[in-house]
Amino acid sequence: MYRKSYWKQDDYELWNKMSDYLINFAKIGNPNSNNLNKWESYDGSMSFINFGDSISTITFSKEKMHFWEGYYKSVLGI
Secondary structure (H helix, E strand, O other), rough: OOHHHHEEEEEHHHHHHHHHHHHHHHHHHOOOOOOOOOOOOOOOOOOOEEEEEOOEEEEEEEEHHHHHHHHHHHHHHH
């Protein structure tokens, strides 16, 4: 059963920011706005936005990038 007390204020704030990225992208083709961390354009590196206790960009090391490239090739055939 749903317990309203389960969700904290930080959860709602994160949800709002994630929604803002999605809405901005749907409206204008760019997820960024002044009140959000910059979501960089794809540049070929394996980086992503981490939505956690804070919002940050994480870039994989070359070793991790090669691991995941090999994994996706073996599992998905890409």
